[in-house]
Amino acid sequence: MWVKIVILTVLTLESLAFKTTRHYIQSPFGNWREFNSGYHIQSVNENGRVEVLEKTLTKPQLDTGATLTEKVLKHAKIYSDIEDVIVAIVDPKLGGHGHESFNAIPMNPAVQKIWRSKVIEPIYDYLVENEHQDLFFACMLFYETLNSTRPSGFGVFVTIGILSNLHLVKGYVPNPRKSSGMEVVPYLYSTGTERAIRISGSIYHRLEVKGDRTRSWRVRVEKAEKVVSFSDLNSGTDIDEINKIHARKLSNNESDVPGQLINKKLGGRGDDPYNVVPMDPTALEALNTRVEAPVRAFFCNSTNKDRSVVLTVLVVYENNVSTRPAGFITISRGLDSDFKMFIPN
Template identity: 30%
Template sequence: MKGCLVSFSRPLAYLITIALFPVIRTWNVENEIHYNSGIVIRTDDRTRRVLSIEAIVDMRDPIPNQSVTEEVKTHFQKSAEPGDVMGFYIDSRIGGPANETFNVVPMNPSVSELWRTNVSEPIYQKLKEDTETRQGSFVIHPLYDDINTTRPDGFIIVAMVMRRPNVTGTNNKFNLVVKGYIPNPPKAMISKALEPALYSTDRWDVRHWERGTSPTTMSGTSHIASTVKGIQSEEFERTEMGNFAVTMENGVIVQSCGAEDSRQTQFRKSAWKDDDVPGFLLSQRLGGCLEDPYNVVPMSPKAVEEYKSKLEEPIIDFLNTTVFTYKPPSPDGETPPRFVLTTLIVVYPEPLATRPAGFFFRSIRGPLVVVGNLYIPN
């Protein structure tokens, strides 16, 4: 009996402690900075490291003559590992500021050369030769080993030179796209690094569409897909990027599934490895649908487990435990909906590949970072 009293008294005391002194969860906060008219930088409020850079560059605008300042050199040295060289996210020849700390990043020499030859140079040459457009856009997400480091150990990049910048149609066309994942290990650890999954293509036709709008979030689920040939040379649209609104109402995550045909999913039409399983870009626990032809792709079992532990569980935990609503409770006691916005970029090893090489996710709620920049190799 004494043993029973002990076994019950400890949980009871624990519950009382939780009731009287609730656990306070903390979440990282991001700041948004606008540089000139075309560059938006998001940084971590605590470490000041760069979380994302979104930029539109136009070579028709004058590019000032800039030089690297002492402040930039000091900023670089604080994060650099032995053997690192100074790299620039956006090349100064197309408007990237050399005198701003957000544009400077430590890179190991081989990554710096890869970035120069496979990212900066193709974009510069295409903008230089295209006298009509001369406009490009960048989305760059640095990846970090943990929540405290300031030196990126990899990058997700989508860089595009627009073909028809002022025309809105069913399809968006680009003269050049550079897209993928680049690892950035310290020079001493290159042998243990993942392989890059980066490609460029000079003809990228994609379809961008909204797949529903939530009145709660004022933001919908959207997709960007491109047409490729799958097994048996059958064409289908592979998912390139997407945005998801994961919404919880009265303790239940909202799921909105149509009557789409699961036989048309990317998983069924892709080449896959022997141990691949149907993997969800938006899992069923987060409101995703098995029948969604753009939601199910070939995933390795390890990637599925990482998805669950590093993306799915943190989002559900946030929705269950965080009171961060856009309006007060209604008089009838109904709990206001809670939501998280998630960005997805699917990484492929080449322009016409059907099996993803990896997945990038980033989840936020307002200024709160629910899931930081996350790359899951596949």
């Protein structure tokens, strides 16, 4: 069996702090390269920064890695804040290589501790205890601006099996500069198996959780995905009263409003319970203006009317029992430039 780990490093377009202030993270995808050392890398050629890192991990690889070399450390420090520490994405404990510059990233010291205790150690322990189960590690990186080279956050998705929806580690960790004084609040947790369901052209991953508010079992959505074509524009529906009530029950934040993961202007259904979640009004506005609007603008070009865009929204929660989303990771593929973004909620 495999375990798939996806780590997203976040790019902020506005210099705002996580939780107390807003930041919207957008970053273009790059070109894929494969290395003999087993890494699969997606990077942007303009500045060489890594956007995605993937690697299969196995139990025999444990404790066979090497610490980062002086050359790699020196290279990574060019892109780091003065108080950062340089950390291997794939730790030596997991067989990570020390001579590969793409495996080294700058971290706030507080983030390094969280990374080790909440990401590396659970993976290591899992491999030790499950001799015949491999891990697939994927790491997505985002940055403060399109030209930045220091990551400002990490989203983590570790699934048991490369095609599995069972998460060992999942969530998001911001990576603020230490000098900002921001508190590092990680959202990391494990989940049970997510069940995929198709409704009205959209695919959702849902999960039963024992709610942190009522302690009763509830279903929360983990992922929404839709292939959007020109004919889908303005074909969706408004949120019905049943789902408005349902969304309010998932949140204890009075300022939240019901929002659609797949916007109705892109064919999202308001009568679909998995498409409606509680959202902060600012997050809802960001989804509309930074995710939905670019897709609509894409189809306004007559040369694109026969093309399609794959829109994916990964929902991040505070923990494994929360039913109110803590943020949204959106991925838009098929546009003239593919983009990923993190929107806090």
